[in-house]
Amino acid sequence: MFRYLTGILDTRERTTWKIYAVLSLISPIVDIFSFSVIIYIINIVVRENQASPELTAFTVFMVLVSMLKCLFELYKSKIANRFVYEGAQKLSMKIYELLIKEDLTEHNKKTAMQALNMVRNDTTNCIQIIVDWIGIVINGITMAGFAAVLIYVSKWIGVVSSILLLLLMAVVFFRMRTRMREYGERSRAWSIKANSQITIAYGSFKEMKIDDRSAFVLHKYGDASQAYAQVQGEYKYKISSIGVILQNSIMAAMFVILAVILVFGTNLSAILAPMVVYITALVRMLPMAYNVLNGMNNVEFAEKSYEALKECMAEYSLLKEEEKRSEAVRQKMLTLQKGVSVRNLTFGYSDRVHIFQDASIDIPVGCSIAVIGASGAGKTTFVDLLLGLLKPQSGHVFFDDYDIVTQSDAEGPCRAGMGELVSYIPQTVYLNGETIRNNVAFFEEEEEVDEARVIECLKCAQIWEDVRKMPDGIHTLIGENGTAISGGQRQRIALARALYKDFELLVMDEATAALDMETEKAVIDSIRQIKADKTLIMVTHHMSLANECDVVYKIEDQKILRVR
The missing domain is CATH 1.20.1560.10 (ABC transporter type 1, transmembrane domain)
Structure with missing residues (x-):
């Protein structure tokens, strides 16, 4: 010992x-x-x-x-x-x-x-x-x-x-x-x-x-x-x-x-x-x-x-x-010029029960994609697999020619990070007890925060008017996990955080569930206006929101089916 x-x-x-x-x-x-x-x-x-x-x-x-x-x-x-x-x-x-x-x-x-x-x-x-x-x-x-x-x-x-x-x-x-x-x-x-x-x-x-x-x-x-x-x-x-x-x-x-x-x-x-x-x-x-x-x-x-x-x-x-082995592998700059392609994906949290069985999906670059399905069908699991947070039992997830499952491209093994490419809003949002400014510019050094960009993102998330009325504006403390503000405001601040990043792909997992339909539509319209050429994937229960997207997929019977 x-x-x-x-x-x-x-x-x-x-x-x-x-x-x-x-x-x-x-x-x-x-x-x-x-x-x-x-x-x-x-x-x-x-x-x-x-x-x-x-x-x-x-x-x-x-x-x-x-x-x-x-x-x-x-x-x-x-x-x-x-x-x-x-x-x-x-x-x-x-x-x-x-x-x-x-x-x-x-x-x-x-x-x-x-x-x-x-x-x-x-x-x-x-x-x-x-x-x-x-x-x-x-x-x-x-x-x-x-x-x-x-x-x-x-x-x-x-x-x-x-x-x-x-x-x-x-x-x-x-x-x-x-x-x-x-x-x-x-x-x-x-x-x-x-x-x-x-x-x-x-x-x-x-x-x-x-x-x-x-x-x-x-x-x-x-x-x-x-x-x-x-x-x-x-x-x-x-x-x-x-x-x-x-x-x-x-x-x-x-x-x-x-x-x-x-x-x-x-x-x-x-x-x-x-x-x-x-x-x-x-x-x-x-x-x-x-x-x-x-x-x-x-x-x-x-x-x-x-x-x-x-x-x-x-x-x-x-x-x-x-990490040492990874350092010896070729570094690749991840791109999203063609789109995301999921091929023959099989995954289950245990070997006996599969959530996905030989599932495939194509996400063209610049498109807005809605993913719908019953509760428990595997929508969040799909997002976790898409972002490399979970590893499937078999199958491939390609960002252009890079497979995040095997960590390789056409030239062979390589490594690539998706942090500069993807912005993600999880189903359960975490906000720390600091200011609105620091929650939007999350993981950013204090002296490197771009306040003009923070305000722009708050406007896009349809919460700037609320923030302006707060005692200290963007410097207002929001309490641990945002307890000092409403659920809708928490979700919109999380959305502003995602928009603060310079992304190519925005993934939203029930990110607007706490918003009313009018605000939800305004948020999506703002995102489209500001990020017109970006790819958007939305997991949602709201068919009205899904119908605003270019393509709608439904998770059903261990497959990902295109319904529109």
Whole structure:
């Protein structure tokens, strides 16, 4: 686990963890040295019954060493925190890159909260595993050093005490190991579920208010958050109980040893100094033993995060290998001079049920195409296949001579992006909580936004008059997902966003469903006027809108049939 996690770090983070490990090793060496010096000073004072000037000076020197160690510990803490959070940030960037570059099928397997947990929590937990392992090793080495001092000073008593402490640690760890892993899995699952309930409450806020079901939603969140709190409480209790068990067990053992000494009538004055050293060393070993067990339990607790990260990193490696292979392939500039041609398309989300079976369609350049069909017939799936978001089991989708399925043209394998060619309005529109301006000029750098073009697109989308009346015009904030504006306004802003791009093909998936017929027709007329030579594909339920198009296709019985 440790080797794998350190192996996936960037060069800077690899250097940082090694620096932290060295600093962590120096710290206990200084501790053991300081403790040995204390033993040395006590022995000299007890033997000679006085302190020489040299001994006093040496003691003052050790005061300075202790002060320097304080500064050293602060620096080590800074390095540790920097490593954890910068390392987690670098890992989170890789996981986030995977999430935004993976194909649509993989994307649809995850919820937003699962993705959030993978990007934020799992990465931090895995970096913390590295820190925990370093702590386990360093504390183990330090314990061995103090055990050596213990044995040197107390002979057989030190040997027995060290063995008993080691056995006690082993028993506690193996008794709790499985439970800690179970706590980690349950905690992760309930955290995701509790966070999901928050998004559900925001996503269904209107329905919840109208149906007066806030108590139901609150109950669902309460169950999830209570389960999470219970798991966390049990986990923290087990962790704290380790310290209690260690401390009281060692104290009991010390009293047993003291009782044995008293029974055998040993001269207490003769063993007073070694006894003080023995007790001090044992007390110093207790927190180290606790840290070792705590670190090992934290590693077990984070096992599920480690498994999730490892799976993501395997996919990330495959993604990077694919990108590397793609870079070696000829780059092609995608064009749309002839049109789009779909040939013998077969697709299904499972091998048993096909949505399309040997379906074909021709979309001439410059034409407006309407795609109609019953709900569930596969209209949105067709759009996803057309845009390369889904890969069919068989068939071809040609943009002029380029096949986006096989990624090749007449000259052979090549790669081409359709971002500069296609503008797309999905069925479910996403608007962020920023201004109208930034939502229209989506994915555009702030300083590169063309405000004149933004206004032109808003006019074309038949929403400019509404925007002009808003308090801050195009700089008006619209709330998360456009909650501060109407559904029709949201859809028209999404349309303006699509028009902002310089496209050859505009694909609209129910993009005007929230508009009245008059506004809908005005929008389409504006698009035709401004983008007269562009190709338009509209998925719609409105026959009145479909009849405005040059060609109408209907999805029916796994085929795409031309009806007009």
